[in-house]
Amino acid sequence: MEFSLPTGVVQSVALFQVTLQGFENGGFHDAINDCQKFGVVTCGRKFGQQCGQRSVHLEIDIYAREPKFEDAAAEGISVGVNTQINALSKDRLGEVFDTIVAHGVKFWQMQLTVAMGNAVDNADILLQPCDIRGVAATVTDLIERARPIGVRIFPGNNMGYFAEHEHLWRTLTSEPTHWGGCTAGETTLGLEADGTIKGCPALPSDPYSGGTTRGGSIRNAIEALAPKVPRKAHSRGSGFCGSCYYWNVCRGGCTWVTHGISGTKRDNPYCNYRARELAKKGLRERVVKLAEAPGRPFDFGRFEILVENEHGHRVSKRLAVDSKKRPRGRKLELCSNCNEFLFTTERVCPHCRASRLRPGAGMAGAELKVRALLDNIAELERAVRMLSLQEQPKPPVDN
Numbered sequence: 001m002e003f004s005l006p007t008g009v010v011q012s013v014a015l016f017q018v019t020l021q022g023f024e025n026g027g028f029h030d031a032i033n034d035c036q037k038f039g040v041v042t043c044g045r046k047f048g049q050q051c052g053q054r055s056v057h058l059e060i061d062i063y064a065r066e067p068k069f070e071d072a073a074a075e076g077i078s079v080g081v082n083t084q085i086n087a088l089s090k091d092r093l094g095e096v097f098d099t100i101v102a103h104g105v106k107f108w109q110m111q112l113t114v115a116m117g118n119a120v121d122n123a124d125i126l127l128q129p130c131d132i133r134g135v136a137a138t139v140t141d142l143i144e145r146a147r148p149i150g151v152r153i154f155p156g157n158n159m160g161y162f163a164e165h166e167h168l169w170r171t172l173t174s175e176p177t178h179w180g181g182c183t184a185g186e187t188t189l190g191l192e193a194d195g196t197i198k199g200c201p202a203l204p205s206d207p208y209s210g211g212t213t214r215g216g217s218i219r220n221a222i223e224a225l226a227p228k229v230p231r232k233a234h235s236r237g238s239g240f241c242g243s244c245y246y247w248n249v250c251r252g253g254c255t256w257v258t259h260g261i262s263g264t265k266r267d268n269p270y271c272n273y274r275a276r277e278l279a280k281k282g283l284r285e286r287v288v289k290l291a292e293a294p295g296r297p298f299d300f301g302r303f304e305i306l307v308e309n310e311h312g313h314r315v316s317k318r319l320a321v322d323s324k325k326r327p328r329g330r331k332l333e334l335c336s337n338c339n340e341f342l343f344t345t346e347r348v349c350p351h352c353r354a355s356r357l358r359p360g361a362g363m364a365g366a367e368l369k370v371r372a373l374l375d376n377i378a379e380l381e382r383a384v385r386m387l388s389l390q391e392q393p394k395p396p397v398d399n
Contacts, residue, residue, distance in 0.1 A: 080107035085159075086125045090135055097142050101151060108146070110139065111156030112270060114202070115260035120293040120301035129269035129305075130284035136272045140165045157182070158254035162246050162273040162341060167334055176334040178341050181251040182230040182265070184208070189222070192297075197221040199228060202256040204298040230255050230265050239267035239305060240274050243321040245350065246341075248330050261287060261303045269305050277322055282310045285320065324350045 081100050083089065089096075093110075100108055113119050115126055127135065143153045155169045161179045170177040185199030185208075192198070195212040196205050210225035226232070230251055237247045244250065252258050253268040261269065268274070269285045278284060284307075291302035307320045332341040338352035348355055 078107075079103075079105050080109065081105050082109050082111070084113045085110055085135060086113035086119075086127055087131075088125055090127065090131060090138070093138055093142060097145070101146075101149065106150060107152050107154070109154045109156055110159065112158050112257065114158065114256055115287070115303060116202075116256075116298065116300045117293065120260075120289070120299075123289045123301070123303075126287065127270070128286050129271075129275055130286065132270055132272055132275045133279065136163070136165050140168055143168055158257045158270070161250055161253050161271050163276050164338070164340055165272060166341060167339060176341075178332055179250060179253070180231075181249060182253065182255045184255055185210075185222075185225040185229040186231065189218075197225070199225055199230075200256060202298070203259065204300065208255075235266055237266045238264070239269070239317065240271075240278070240320045240322060241267050243326070244274065245322050245324040245326050246273065247326060248328075249332060260300045261305065263300070263302065267305065274322075277324075278307075278320055281319065281323075283315070283320060284308050284310065 081096075083093070083096055085093070097108070113126060115123065119126060139153070139155055139159075146153050157179075160166060160169060166178050167176045170179060182200075184203060188200055190198040190201035190203065191213070192205065195214040196209050197211055197213060197218060198205060198209045200208070208225075208228055209221075210223070210228070211221035213221075236242060237244060237252055241247055241250075241252045252266050253271060255265045257270055258265045258268045261267070269287060275284070286306045286308060287303045288306055289301055290304050293299040293301045305317075307315050307317050309315050327343040327345050329343055329345055331344045333344050334340070335342050335349040335352065335354065335356070337349060337354035340349070340351045342349050342351065342356075346356060
């Protein structure tokens with residue numbers, strides 16, 4: 001495989017990091033030499049300081065006898081581990097943790113297996129949305145075990161979102177941090193072998209490409225990507241996301257995940273907050289494959305999101321909505337009582353109902369009136385939406 005990264009490309013977009021994927025058939029060292037001066041994060045089997053490489057991230061096969069960390073350690077390279085979480089691996093994360101700790105690994109990134117490519121062909125390995133709560137609890141426990149021994153665990157961008165674990169997963173400094181929406185096309189770009197430029201390496205070319213390096217400049221491609229940037233798109237959520245308290249910030253989570261399930265970027269069943277809120281109502285979601293992937297690079301199949309009650313009987317999707325009203329704005333802060341994120345305009349935490357007004361602090365009368373009016377407007381908007389749903393013909397409920 002040949003690889004080249006023109007200096008003009010790097011300078012035109014202020015590139016400072018390159019992630020290399022593939023290279024199973026060779027060319028890995030040449031690729032590193034070609035872009036080492038920009039800083040490199042890589043996945044691969046052969047590596048060395050002679051290539052200017054400082055770190056390597058390895059993918060571990062949980063069924064392999066022993067991962068080969070020693071090759072990197074002998075070269076003085078720090079090692080990180082990437083793990084995909086799916087139906088096969090979700091109950092073995094503790095084993096992986098013990099293995100990497102025993103080998104002195106200090107960085108561990110996790111991500112969900114996404115419904116694309118081989119995972120569509122073998123859809124039984126995919127997590128079901130109702131498994132997310134258990135996975136989130138396990139990951140949080142491992143993060144707390146890892147912190148005292150100097151191991152950093154990083155849940156990937158396709159994991160989360162919000163609920164009680166969010167601040168533990170995202171915060172790297174003293175300032176609580178939360179998921180802020182998919183940044184494909186803003187902070188990341190994908191470059192395919194044929195020169196196609198897209199917002200993220202994992203996304204399909206269509207509909208997320210902005211041009212090619214062979215047919216135009218990378219700057220023009222980035223400008224063409226602007227209307228397709230998830231956080232700037234003027235799209236409304238669907239399914240639970242359409243009613244979600246966090247939609248203004250989250251925008252449906254990872255576009256890679258949502259496109260893989262429904263072909264859109266508006267409805268993400270793999271959400272910790274969503275699974276929890278549905279469980280409170282005795283509901284859960286399940287994904288079922290409807291169509292196979294067509295066999296092209298970066299291809300996806302087609303899935304349906306089913307809503308079920310706690311007994312596994314299918315119920316109407318209209319029941320899968322968030323009961324918390326969505327405030328205006330996008331600024332969140334951490335509730336000091338329940339450690340969940342809420343909008344700064346809230347006077348009472350919608351999660352634990354704790355008051356956010358300090359005794360004696362109060363607010364100016366005009367500010368209180370404005371907030372009350374905004375609350376009333378939001379409540380009326382929600383009531384109108386619910387009425388419009390009730391007036392539509394109800395589809396028959398499948399048993």
